Structure formats: C-alpha cells, structure tokens
Amino acid sequence: MMPAAGPPHSDVPEPAAIARVAGDRPRRCVWRNELGGLTFDVAETAGAERLFVKWSPRDVAPDLAAEADRLRWAINYTPVPHVLDLGSDDEGSWLVTAARPGVSAVDARWLADPETAVRALGSGLRELHDALPVRSCPFSWTAPERLAEVRRRAASGRIDPTTWSSDHQVLDVPAAVRLLSDIPAADREVVCHGDPCAPNTLIGEDGRWTAHVDLGTLGVADRWADLAVATWSLNWNYGPGWEPAFFDAYGCDPDATRMAYYRLLWDLGP
Known part of the structure; x- marks a missing residue:
C-alpha cells in the first residue's frame, strides 16, 4: 500500500483563507492529503516568522480543532508546533502554526540517507512515548474505541476494501472485522502520536529528530498502535529492510502479532 498523501505534483488552487493568512508573503503548497486537505509553507519575512497553514475542505476530516487541542496540550511536554490561529469559513477550516526546526523525514535530504532518518524516527517516537504523561492525557485512541467506529462504518457500508494494503486484500469487510474483534492485550499504554x-x-x-507534527488523533493507546504503522511506513518511504534499525533506535523487539493487528485496524480506519 502506497500512501495517498504527499507533495502535490502540480499547482493546486489556493483557498481564500490561505491568501488571508499569508497576505503578500511567498508561500507554496507542500502537502496534499487524500481528502483534499492542503498544507502551505509561508515564508519568513522581515518582522514575520515562518508559518505552516493546514487547510481542510468544509465537512471533511481531519478535524483541525481537535488537532489544535492536542498540540496545545502536547507542547507542554515535547516539541510540537505552536498553534497561532484556528478558523473556518464556508469553504473550509484552517490551522496556523509556527515552524519548527528541521525538515520532514521524507525530504530529499533524508530519502538519500535512510539509515539516519530511520534511526531518528525510532528514537523520536520513543522519546514522544516517554515524554507524554498518560495519566493526565485528556485524549484517547484505544483499539476498542477505534473498533467501535469501524463497526459503525462497516454497518453503513462506508468501508472500501479496494483501498486496503495488498496484505489485506484476501479479506472482505466481515472477515476483517472479525479479526479485529480479537484485540491483543496491551503491551505498554502510552500517549500515541496517532499518525506516526x-x-x-x-x-x-x-x-x-526535532519535532513531531500532524497530531490530530493523538491519544492514549497501546504503543503498538504507533509502532505497527510507523514501521509499515518505512517500506512506503524508504523501501524494505529498515525495521531492524528502527526497533534498535526505539529500544524494543518486533511483535508480529500486535503489528499485524494494528496494521489491519489502520487499513479499516480511522
């Protein structure tokens, strides 16, 4: 399964909200997700800091207000973007954050040096899991909650198996939901990133690593909810064979059962 989101390959129409936020400052669209959401990098100018503006079409996930809430909480414990503004209009919603040092782990600089990138990903996720306090976290991302939503979506016919990874194409929706009903016991409860x-x-x-971004589903869950997807994404972005380096940097051994479970849960979403 290749990720549907990524840098746009052509110019994209600029929502009016981006023009209002950026004014006459240079900006470029650096990311487009599968739902039509856009992220713009607004350049630093004299007297104005560099910004990132996430924009989401009206009535389409992700919930940027939910992400803003999570960023405002998490920034007390770990490096994440500082929220500067949040708003909406008839066209969509937007979230403005201050830039953090560093570039994405899939920047060309790091695609050319996957060993360094993968180790930064592993150590960064471990530090996130260790830093965020489970007991005081007001957000949840547990498997039972996610499974309940999967069942609701399955009952209403809102799950499309053609979008699943080739790992799961042998399943139909009822079979996949049955497999997900057998939730593995939690290994270690942490505050998960939610989209690692x-x-x-x-x-x-x-x-x-310098920071984590896109924390719209951050919440308490078994750490394998993050680890399964983080290691899966190594294949999409760097090619096969990088999981050992990731786990070495994170500091644990692979758990095939939990990885299989949480990858299937991810495929069925959300």
Whole structure:
C-alpha cells in the first residue's frame, strides 16, 4: 500500500483563507492529503516568522480543532508546533502554526540517507512515548474505541476494501472485522502520536529528530498502535529492510502479532 498523501505534483488552487493568512508573503503548497486537505509553507519575512497553514475542505476530516487541542496540550511536554490561529469559513477550516526546526523525514535530504532518518524516527517516537504523561492525557485512541467506529462504518457500508494494503486484500469487510474483534492485550499504554508515518517527524541537520507534527488523533493507546504503522511506513518511504534499525533506535523487539493487528485496524480506519 502506497500512501495517498504527499507533495502535490502540480499547482493546486489556493483557498481564500490561505491568501488571508499569508497576505503578500511567498508561500507554496507542500502537502496534499487524500481528502483534499492542503498544507502551505509561508515564508519568513522581515518582522514575520515562518508559518505552516493546514487547510481542510468544509465537512471533511481531519478535524483541525481537535488537532489544535492536542498540540496545545502536547507542547507542554515535547516539541510540537505552536498553534497561532484556528478558523473556518464556508469553504473550509484552517490551522496556523509556527515552524519548527528541521525538515520532514521524507525530504530529499533524508530519502538519500535512510539509515539516519530511520534511526531518528525510532528514537523520536520513543522519546514522544516517554515524554507524554498518560495519566493526565485528556485524549484517547484505544483499539476498542477505534473498533467501535469501524463497526459503525462497516454497518453503513462506508468501508472500501479496494483501498486496503495488498496484505489485506484476501479479506472482505466481515472477515476483517472479525479479526479485529480479537484485540491483543496491551503491551505498554502510552500517549500515541496517532499518525506516526515517516513524514510526520522532523529531522535537523545533525540527523536527530526535532519535532513531531500532524497530531490530530493523538491519544492514549497501546504503543503498538504507533509502532505497527510507523514501521509499515518505512517500506512506503524508504523501501524494505529498515525495521531492524528502527526497533534498535526505539529500544524494543518486533511483535508480529500486535503489528499485524494494528496494521489491519489502520487499513479499516480511522
């Protein structure tokens, strides 16, 4: 399964909200997700800091207000973007954050040096899991909650198996839901990132992680909800064979059963 999101390959229409936020400052669209959401990089100018503006079409996920809430909480414990503005209009909603040091782990700089990038991803996720306090976290991302939503979507015919990974194409929706009903016992409860794919970690020039971004589904869950998807995304972005380096940097051994479970849960979403 290749990720549907990525840098746009052509010019994209600029929502009016981006023009209002950026004014006459240079900007470029750096990311487009599968639902039509856009992220713009607004350049630093004299007296104005560099910004990132996420925009989501009206009535389409992700919930940027939910992400803003999570960023405002998490920034007390770990490096994440500082929220500057949040708004909506008839066209969509937007979230403005200050830039953090570093570039995405899928920047050309790091695609050319996957060993360094993968180790930064592993150590960065471990530090996130260790830093965020489970007991005081107001957000949840547990398997039972996600499975309940999967069942609701399955009952209403809103799950499309053709979008699943080739790993899961042998299943139909009822079979997949049955497999997901057998939830593995939690290994270690942490505050999970919620979308730990490689693009959502920033890496500095020294090869160390500098921040995490895109925390719209951050919440308490078994750490394998993150680990399964983070390691899966290594294949999409760097090619096969990088899981050992990731787990070495994170500091644990692979767990095939939990990885299989949480990858299937991810495929059925959300």
